[in-house]
Amino acid sequence: MDPLDVSRAELYRDDTWHAPFRELRATAPVHRVEDSDFGPYWSISSYKPIVEVESLPDAYSSARGISITDFIEDHSAVKMPMFIAMDRPKHTGQRRTVAPAFTPSEMVRMSDNIRRRTGEILDSLPVGQAFDWVDTVSIELTTQMLAILFDFPWEDRRKLTFWSDWAGDIEVVKSETLRAERLTHMYECGAYFQKLWDAKVGKDPTPDLISMMIHSDAMREMDHLEFLGNLILLIVGGNDTTRNTMSAIAYGLDKFPDARTQLENDPSLIPNTVQEVIRWQTPLAHMRRTSTRDMELHGQHIAAGDKLIMWYLSANRDESVFEDADRIQVDRPNARRHLAFGHGIHRCVGARLAELQIATLLEEMAKRRMRVNVIAEPERVAACFVHGYKKLPVEISRY
Numbered sequence: 001m002d003p004l005d006v007s008r009a010e011l012y013r014d015d016t017w018h019a020p021f022r023e024l025r026a027t028a029p030v031h032r033v034e035d036s037d038f039g040p041y042w043s044i045s046s047y048k049p050i051v052e053v054e055s056l057p058d059a060y061s062s063a064r065g066i067s068i069t070d071f072i073e074d075h076s077a078v079k080m081p082m083f084i085a086m087d088r089p090k091h092t093g094q095r096r097t098v099a100p101a102f103t104p105s106e107m108v109r110m111s112d113n114i115r116r117r118t119g120e121i122l123d124s125l126p127v128g129q130a131f132d133w134v135d136t137v138s139i140e141l142t143t144q145m146l147a148i149l150f151d152f153p154w155e156d157r158r159k160l161t162f163w164s165d166w167a168g169d170i171e172v173v174k175s176e177t178l179r180a181e182r183l184t185h186m187y188e189c190g191a192y193f194q195k196l197w198d199a200k201v202g203k204d205p206t207p208d209l210i211s212m213m214i215h216s217d218a219m220r221e222m223d224h225l226e227f228l229g230n231l232i233l234l235i236v237g238g239n240d241t242t243r244n245t246m247s248a249i250a251y252g253l254d255k256f257p258d259a260r261t262q263l264e265n266d267p268s269l270i271p272n273t274v275q276e277v278i279r280w281q282t283p284l285a286h287m288r289r290t291s292t293r294d295m296e297l298h299g300q301h302i303a304a305g306d307k308l309i310m311w312y313l314s315a316n317r318d319e320s321v322f323e324d325a326d327r328i329q330v331d332r333p334n335a336r337r338h339l340a341f342g343h344g345i346h347r348c349v350g351a352r353l354a355e356l357q358i359a360t361l362l363e364e365m366a367k368r369r370m371r372v373n374v375i376a377e378p379e380r381v382a383a384c385f386v387h388g389y390k391k392l393p394v395e396i397s398r399y
């Protein structure tokens with residue numbers, strides 16, 4: 001076993017990934033792992049080579065998958081085409097169908113709603129009493145947001161969380177039973193969205209993602225499975241990621257109380273803090289590319305067909321870019337340079353919405369002079385893809 005195989009789930013469950021990545025960055029930023037639970041792969045762990053890979057999308061393809069897992073061709077799997085896992089030119093057309101939902105003017109349109117719902121949740125929190133921040137705040141806020149984006153039936157919104165958790169759990173690939181169970185849930189998700197779709201076809205456009213997709217030009221060339229795949233992409237893309245950043249706000253600021261006090265004293269630091277917490281957390285630890293031809297990368301020979309794992313989590317700790325990178329510094333001058341949203345043609349299409357939600361949470365907390373105190377270590381997600389928290393016990397106080 002390679003001690004520098006950073007795909008091992010326990011590194012994330014136990015939060016012990018820092019040391020192996022530090023060693024990889026120092027000694028082998030482009031490192032070949034011959035044997036892992038996910039087969040052989042190249043581990044790309046520092047900033048520059050990741051940017052290089054993302055800047056050459058024709059040489060390093062997304063079409064063979066975007067996570068370290070490989071597609072298993074059996075009865076427990078169905079291929080759902082999503083534009084995150086497509087190359088040009090198909091990617092370009094399909095991305096265009098959803099991009100209008102995330103323009104600055106759309107953000108302005110949504111911002112009052114986001115603020116009101118964030119305030120309602122914060123006002124409902126018990127003061128001086130323990131509760132789980134992940135479920136009560138992070139999941140609830142993120143799920144409400146997705147329900148609004150999709151015009152999804154409000155009372156059923158937790159289904160979105162449930163489907164997303166299944167879709168994003170890469171550990172599922174290790175068990176045929178779990179893969180089959182996941183497929184059942186994905187079919188259920190598909191059937192549900194089919195009903196929502198049917199109700200909107202032939203009607204006037206409404207400002208939600210389903211209607212936007214129905215009325216877009218590229219949609220005419222999209223088959224049914226593609227429509228479903230892209231919807232699931234939006235649910236998963238907008239769910240775990242924003243959720244885990246919201247949890248990192250509570251956990252990370254409690255871990256660095258000086259930074260928290262600085263922010264409490266100067267709310268103008270909120271926009272920079274949003275970027276800094278996203279950098280520090282890096283809610284998606286990696287994305288994957290597959291080489292389409294023989295390439296040279298950082299002095300290594302990459303063969304056609306090789307799997308490359310770009311560890312954003314490690315790039316965002318790269319000491320040559322971020323000084324004292326393990327710390328949260330709310331006034332870090334280059335916090336915006338993080339790679340947590342990726343880089344290049346696949347850079348996160350929902351980044352503005354995520355930033356808006358997270359900034360609104362910090363602003364509404366500041367308005368209420370609300371401080372979140374962590375009262376026990378979190379339970380973490382045991383996987384090398386979604387990097388986050390399952391439970392985070394906290395108590396609220398005022399400053």
Ligand code: HEM
Pocket residue numbers: 054083084085095233234237238239241242245278282283284287340341342343344345346347348349350351353354
């Ligand atoms: C793509 C991270 C929030 C939807 C991505 C990528 C990353 C990422 C790393 C892939 C970039 C690449 O391959 O270069 C994040 C993080 C978020 C977040 C850290 C929150 C802090 C959201 C939200 C949505 C969303 C709120 C939508 C509701 C998508 C979609 C793609 C994507 C559709 C595919 C883009 C493409 O392939 O062109 N995101 N994301 N994400 N994200 Fe996000």
